[in-house]
Structure formats: C-alpha cells, structure tokens
Amino acid sequence: MKLSTFIQNSRRGIQQRLARYVGVKPVNVSRWKKGMSKPKLEHCRLIEEFTEGKVTYKDFIQE
Numbered sequence: 001m002k003l004s005t006f007i008q009n010s011r012r013g014i015q016q017r018l019a020r021y022v023g024v025k026p027v028n029v030s031r032w033k034k035g036m037s038k039p040k041l042e043h044c045r046l047i048e049e050f051t052e053g054k055v056t057y058k059d060f061i062q063e
Contacts, residue, residue: 001054003047004033022046032060 007015007029015033019026022043031037039047044057 001051002059003029003055004035006051006055007033018047018050021050 007018015029016026019029022029022039023046024043028037028039032039038060041057044060048056
C-alpha cells in the first residue's frame with residue numbers, strides 16, 4: 001500500500017504521529033507521501049512497524 005493511501009484512509013493526525021514515531025518533521029512525511037522524496041532505510045523499517053506492515057520499503061521502491 002502506498003503511504004499516501006494509508007494516510008488518507010487513517011484518522012486525523014496520523015501524519016504527525018507517524019513523524020513523531022519515525023523521528024522526523026511532518027514536512028518529511030508530507031514529501032514521502034507526495035513522492036517528492038523517499039525515506040532512508042531505517043525510516044522505512046519504522047514506517048512498516050507503525051503501519052503494522054501495510055506500508056513496506058517495497059512500496060517506496062515501486063513509486
């Protein structure tokens with residue numbers, strides 16, 4: 001699943017909670033969501049944890 005789809009289908013504030021969980025600013029999550037940049041590998045692991053496996057590093061490779 002794409003990160004943008006996960007965020008769109010989730011409750012309000014999920015983008016900010018994800019940013020805190022991963023240890024980045026919300027603007028970074030926004031850039032990942034829009035495909036403007038890709039997260040580092042260590043961030044991909046945390047994103048996968050946070051999304052309970054719904055978004056994986058493979059989802060960023062395929063974009």
